[in-house]
Amino acid sequence: MQTSFSEEQLADPRLRQANDILRKCVHCGFCLATCPTYVELGNELDSPRGRIYLIKDMLENDKPASQQVVTHIDRCLSCLACMTTCPSGVDYMRLVDQARVHIEETYDRPFADRLIRNVLAFVLPYPGRFRLALAAAFFGKPFAPLLQRMGGPFARMGAMLQLAPASFAGRLREAQTGNIFPASSPRSGRVAILTGCAQPVLDPGINAAAIRLLNRLGIEVVLPAGEGCCGGLVHHMGREAAALAFARANVDAWMREIEGEGLDAILITTSGCGVTIKDYGHMLAGDPEYAQKAVRVAALAKDITEYLAAIDLPEPAKTPGLPGLSVAYHSACSLQHGQRIVLPPKMLLEKAGFILRDVPEGHLCCGSAGTYNIMQSEIATRLRARKVRNIESLKPDLIAAGNIGCMTQIGAGTALPIVHTIELLDWAWGGPRPEALAVMLKER
Ligand code: SF4
Numbered sequence: 001m002q003t004s005f006s007e008e009q010l011a012d013p014r015l016r017q018a019n020d021i022l023r024k025c026v027h028c029g030f031c032l033a034t035c036p037t038y039v040e041l042g043n044e045l046d047s048p049r050g051r052i053y054l055i056k057d058m059l060e061n062d063k064p065a066s067q068q069v070v071t072h073i074d075r076c077l078s079c080l081a082c083m084t085t086c087p088s089g090v091d092y093m094r095l096v097d098q099a100r101v102h103i104e105e106t107y108d109r110p111f112a113d114r115l116i117r118n119v120l121a122f123v124l125p126y127p128g129r130f131r132l133a134l135a136a137a138f139f140g141k142p143f144a145p146l147l148q149r150m151g152g153p154f155a156r157m158g159a160m161l162q163l164a165p166a167s168f169a170g171r172l173r174e175a176q177t178g179n180i181f182p183a184s185s186p187r188s189g190r191v192a193i194l195t196g197c198a199q200p201v202l203d204p205g206i207n208a209a210a211i212r213l214l215n216r217l218g219i220e221v222v223l224p225a226g227e228g229c230c231g232g233l234v235h236h237m238g239r240e241a242a243a244l245a246f247a248r249a250n251v252d253a254w255m256r257e258i259e260g261e262g263l264d265a266i267l268i269t270t271s272g273c274g275v276t277i278k279d280y281g282h283m284l285a286g287d288p289e290y291a292q293k294a295v296r297v298a299a300l301a302k303d304i305t306e307y308l309a310a311i312d313l314p315e316p317a318k319t320p321g322l323p324g325l326s327v328a329y330h331s332a333c334s335l336q337h338g339q340r341i342v343l344p345p346k347m348l349l350e351k352a353g354f355i356l357r358d359v360p361e362g363h364l365c366c367g368s369a370g371t372y373n374i375m376q377s378e379i380a381t382r383l384r385a386r387k388v389r390n391i392e393s394l395k396p397d398l399i400a401a402g403n404i405g406c407m408t409q410i411g412a413g414t415a416l417p418i419v420h421t422i423e424l425l426d427w428a429w430g431g432p433r434p435e436a437l438a439v440m441l442k443e444r
């Protein structure tokens, strides 16, 4: 694609990067067919190519973001299916990140929009605040359908309430940062696990399963004091300063461990966070104090399945109830497109003894995408219905996924049990049965 940035503009590293990305696009349109918003809405401006044109025009002409640009960029899920498809290697992720920062800097959002974004940025990245919000949401949940019917800002509140768990028992426990979980067999490795923000509140059983399994495999696990949200939630809102502050805090927490007892890896059980942490080197490249440390941290970051697939696992235990269970594996966009991790989770589930079913249209997002299912609840609900239809067509016993956002989103639209991949692996290698499977196994 031809661009016409001025010499002066190209002196700005951000615009120089945008220029390099834009010039790679050859307008071929291959990305349209795999873009969930284009597939659902059929509007070129809701496709990667359409958004690229809008961003080009905005940045090249140094325009403040218009309502039209904001509408179509806000509708982008950042699922990155377009990057998997693009034959020219267009780095859409960095381009849309830049567009979001530009929107944040130049566009005056309507009051209701600003309010809900501020509330989400104030609550979600902080487990203590999120825990309190969930407790309140538990009582408001019955009103979710009414609020959604009312439309406008009420619909977003309704979407939030609909996604809240039906019970908050067990979610009031604090995450155990600062703790060390020693290997239960001779120690062969030492890793950190990201505690994160929303996941330990929504489902503390996920990291507990990862820790149990790793310990049984001889791996010591540390939850470093000071680690928190990866910064992804605010990063996708274009709030760069807040995202970088979270990134720096995590880099500090992990560097203390790296320089102390050492770490073989930093493991992540929420694949959305994995994309952000693997990008810390780029995010902090302009910060002389953190640039090198961020590269070091990012190089150690691994999805839990990526790590397990690379170690020599023993034969799974003979687990009663497990043989013959069919699993529809939902490949989160942040795993398959964001981190290009496709085979390891499937390979591990098959090795564990499950019968694996590939979900039709598996490349399409379920509509979760961070806060997307709250901010763009109508499109998100359509995408969830499509995903659930595809999953249920397989008639599986259960659904597995590697991202709490997808689990919450899909789980709100189906009666099938949905569990994290690591909970199944822990069960297969001698851990307890995931709680979510109790009813299904009783009925079999
Ligand atoms: S990130 Fe996803 S929603 Fe956004 S343009 Fe690419 S494919 Fe479409």
Ligand code: SF4
Pocket: 024, 025, 026, 027, 028, 029, 030, 031, 032, 048, 049, 082, 085, 086, 087, 088, 089, 090
């Ligand atoms: S597939 Fe790549 S090169 Fe083709 S239009 Fe989409 S972004 Fe541009």
